[in-house]
Amino acid sequence: MTENEPNIEKPVDPEESAVKAREKLREVINALGSYHMHSCVRCGLCGETCHIYLTDPVPENLPGVKASKIISHFRRYHTFLGRVAPILVGARNLTPEALDELVEVVYGRCTMCGRCGINCSVGADIGSIMRMGRMILAASGRVPKNLQAVVDNQLNTGNQMAITQEELKSTAEWISEDLQHEMGNKEVRIPVDEHGKRVVYLVNPREVKFFPLSLSAAAGVFYAAGESWTMSSRFYDVTNYGLFSGDNVAAEEITRQAIEETLRLGAEEMILSECGHGFRAFRWEGPNWMHKKYSIPVRSMLDVMLEYIESGRIKVDRAKNKDRVTLHDPCNLVRYGGVSEPQRKILHKVCGDFVEMVPNREQNFCCGGGGGMLSMSEYGERRVLSGKVKADQIHATSAKIVATPCHNCADQLLELNKHYKLGIEVMAVVELVYNALVL
Amino acid sequence: MFLTERIIASVSIIWAISALIYQWIKARGKGRIDYSVQAGNPIRGIIYNFTWAMLPSHKETISRHPVWFSIGLLMHIGIFIAIVQVIIDILIPKQYMVPIPLFPNPIHDVIITGLFFILAIASLCAAVLFLKRVFSKTLRYMSSFDDYFSILLVLDFLLAASFRELRIFQWGPFFIHSAILFFYLPLGKLRHALFFFIARAEYGSRLGYRGTYPAKSGVKE
Ligand code: SF4
Ligand code: SF4
8 A cells, every 4th residue: 555545445235325325415415405515616726725735836736626525426316417427517426336436435535624614715615525525435434544543442352452441541640640749638539430520521532552651640630629520430531433433323423432421420510631533523513413402511621721720629820831832623523613712721720831823723724634644543644734824934933832622633743843843842731830830 | 668678577586586485495495403512602603703714813714715706705795796787677777778889977887887887897707717717627526517507607797887988888788697597597507606605604503503513713722
């Protein structure tokens, strides 16, 4: 397999897989509507809104072109001219070959960041059209292997890295010991599987496996705030790769596991550690995948930390974070998630020198690692290239630290740091809050 | 006067409106119930998406392509005037009685001349956009027959409207040229005449619901 070549399991019965794709297309437009499919006018003005096009300006990377590959199939089966004279409106049959071609477009050339949509001359939500494309491909059994493996891990083991319950418990123990040492307090710890706590806290398994600092910092902040909290050893994963793969059945199951576990533990609230797509999945898409309202509130750790600071439950001193800090906005948290201000208010309170990237908030550029790109190694080269836009933004701020409320983004930023020699440190917001704590 | 042509134009408009309404109902699907807990205001999101979000400071397709955007805008202003014109012509046949090229009222004269220039400029813009589609490699890559045909229909409609202002065309031919456009409108990309508003409203509402819109900042800070 060469770079950028799709890495998928070939369906055993290609024709059958195409039938499933057509059924899914009908189901998807029935469920979600097709306003946006009808609205793109192929004006071609959206190229520069997309980080992938900006770094490789070929027509194939233009958002309108990527969307039109999916729309062409919609037109074929769901518009009058598409049915009677497909060639006139560029309508194409959804054949096994067309599906194979689509894989590279929707998984390999788009992170579903949604930036093109809010800048589209018409207002077509291209990010959502691209996800519809992924839903169709998932139904036809064409999810890239490495992405599917992450979904399978989540379904089979409860977390994307297949970390065992024992491993989680022992990690929580040694992080607790380190933290007790660091804070000089024997009471600070990471509670696991404790019933009747007010809060269940979900983390990215990456925090458990490779980057314990943010989990440790969260424990420190919870302790300082006097929070009643616990983690589950079974379903503590804040990520949901079903959102990326396009498999809503898997996405629903992953959501259900965590919600039911939180209820089983008797908690009143589920708090999500810093994760862009995890926030979008649990906060916005999850209830719709499950077709019901949650019986408990779900909030981002950012909201919770801001509440602690503003209510005086924790005291912070911005002089403790002296270096210049800038903020990367995760697309799914800010653009598709609506959370843009808490992180800024927090950083203004805990950092001595906080500067914004330009553009920011809902106009932020994707770091290049969204949409499950980090797990699809076949697109690695393109991912790093597309991150050049973000690298340039960071460079322009002269910041020493890039804070980002997302562990996926953090992974990509670390790689960009190495590749583009940015000389930065990448931190979660909670780590900066922890550093600034006045105990 | 021009009864047959007027009837054809009327039928084409009724067809376009009915077909668009049918498509709207179909495109709605089963209708989305959002089970998530609302964080913002969908109405404010819609208003924002039709106002601030369309300013160059908030929309890169404008700020990065001001010339192309202006050309497109001028063309659409012309289309709007021409549509109003054809509807007035259908509804108020009395004006047909004004002898050509008699402009007894100077204000009337100025209005007619102004409309002609706007429509002529809009026609020019449509021609430029057609040529862009023909000569731009990227646009060719993403275009089908519908994309070329639609812009040609618009060009034809705008030219017919300009000629009608100058009384080069009688109203009859103007009706026929309009009818061709309206008959095709719901079949191809021209249906964005409706879906522009619906998609923008839906997206604004969704982002308003989540609290993304109204956006807290401009692009620059
Ligand atoms: S997505 Fe929007 S900006 Fe891009 S080609 Fe389509 S209409 Fe134009
Ligand atoms: S959603 Fe993001 S990555 Fe995909 S085409 Fe649009 S701007 Fe590019």
